[in-house]
Amino acid sequence: MPNSRLDTYRQMRDFSRTEEPSGISAEIAASDHLRFVIHKHDASQLHFDLRLEWNGTFLSWAVPKGPSLDSADKRLAMAVEDHPLDYGDFEGIIPKDLYGGGTVMIWDRGLWIPEPGFEDVDKHLQKGELKFVMEGNRMHGSWVLVRLKPKTGEKGKPWMLIKHKDSAAKTGNKGGPSDRDKSVASTRTMKQIASNASADVAPYMTQPRRSAKLETTTSTKSRAKTKTVKPSALPDFIEPQLATNISSPPAGDVWAHEIKFDGYRLQLRIDGGNNTLRTRKGSDWTKRFPAIAAAAKGLKDGIYDGEAVALDDEGKPSFALLQNVLDGERDASLVYYA
Structure with missing residues (x-):
């Protein structure tokens, strides 16, 4: 009505x-x-x-x-x-x-x-x-x-x-x-x-916003629905935004937050089927996380900012476990939160 x-x-x-x-x-x-x-x-x-x-x-x-x-x-x-x-x-x-x-x-x-x-x-x-x-x-x-x-x-x-x-x-x-x-x-x-120049207006009211979760499993998909405008050429690297300590919290009662995952900040770059992973300083770590690079196959070209973590037996991120996995000392499920 x-x-x-x-x-x-x-x-x-x-x-x-x-x-x-x-x-x-x-x-x-x-x-x-x-x-x-x-x-x-x-x-x-x-x-x-x-x-x-x-x-x-x-x-x-x-x-x-x-x-x-x-x-x-x-x-x-x-x-x-x-x-x-x-x-x-x-x-x-x-x-x-x-x-x-x-x-x-x-x-x-x-x-x-x-x-x-x-x-x-x-x-x-x-x-x-x-x-x-x-x-x-x-x-x-x-x-x-x-x-x-x-x-x-x-x-x-x-x-x-x-x-x-x-x-x-x-x-x-x-x-x-x-x-x-x-x-x-x-x-x-x-x-x-x-001038009615072409560009998508990202939906605000008609679709809820969701975060993307990319797991290294046999059927991996990004859950995020986004409208993107493909640039003519992707930059090689974008310096990520990092959290900054401040003396007092922002004003007001409305808060937005992200979970602090205990892992490695990685930037996933997908360009024409070529997947690379870079640290927050720009170092190429693709060979250290081959499973995550492989699991990203099929995603749209773009640069994805996220965190790679290792999950323990209780499903909790463990930085010590992640280091053991990278050193070849342990096996564990790796997850990339985008």
């Missing part, structure tokens, strides 16, 4: 002419957390659209100057109609003569959560203040939306979007909107999207 909260959204659009989703019969992946999307939208005026998932739709605000990471900045945010959740995957062109006509980029996306004491989102929106945390590609930490009193004759619903002072705040808004922005979904610029 169509969501009545989207009636205004649908009345404002001609879906026979725009590729924007109608929100009817959309298959949205289940999520244990609330999602957010920020669109960069070059319509009659360039602006950014903040969208927070709530009660089956995206609550939406148009932010003319875009969100600022500087807590000294107060950015106007005009409340607009709710959008369907499958709008989280929309990136492209809206015909110029239609409502919102122009180029739309997925500028950021991730998860959000109301801060303690603000869990009743509807109540606090009605009162005119919502404190929340965003964790995405560009947006991090704590924020607040504060409703303003409309000026005389003003038809819109004005709010202010303000970054709280925390470890994610950046003086001077470093990392905020710029002319060099690229989509976090397709890596395209606004110009490339406007």
Whole structure:
């Protein structure tokens, strides 16, 4: 049954002419957390659209100057109609003569959560203040939306979007909107999207994200479903990102984490059926892990970042056991977590 909260959204659009989703019969992946999307939208005026998932739709605000990471900045945010959740995957062109006509980029996306004491989102929106945390590609930490009193004759619903002072705040808004922005979904610029340059938009709402597990067994497959754009030539090596010690944890209650596997960090490079394994420093260790290189046969060309571990009798990673296997002193099941 169509969501009545989207009636205004649908009345404002001609879906026979725009590729924007109608929100009817959309298959949205289940999520244990609330999602957010920020669109960069070059319509009659360039602006950014903040969208927070709530009660089956995206609550939406148009932010003319875009969100600022500087807590000294107060950015106007005009409340607009709710959008369907499958709008989280929309990136492209809206015909110029239609409502919102122009180029739309997925500028950021991730998860959000109301801060303690603000869990009743509807109540606090009605009162005119919502404190929340965003964790995405560009947006991090704590924020607040504060409703303003409309000026005389003003038809819109004005709010202010303000970054709280925390470890994610950046003086001077470093990392905020710029002319060099690229989509976090397709890596395209606004110009490339406007010219309809070919690139896949990685699905966000319609498919859940999964991690890949590659085991050295007779029927090995990667469980990850991804859309990839094959580069013209793979680089020989990409220096991997490594964990860094910091003095205090990030702000907010939303955490993303990876299990620390006790093994060797390896980069699996697949190019035209030629599989090689390199350490985090770039040394070729293919001959030390021939079973993993062989098990990767059939995967798409690309560079896979992961950890090679040896599992003990209880199925737990053991670095000592892995060293014994590499020295030829023990036999054990090797697993490559990508």
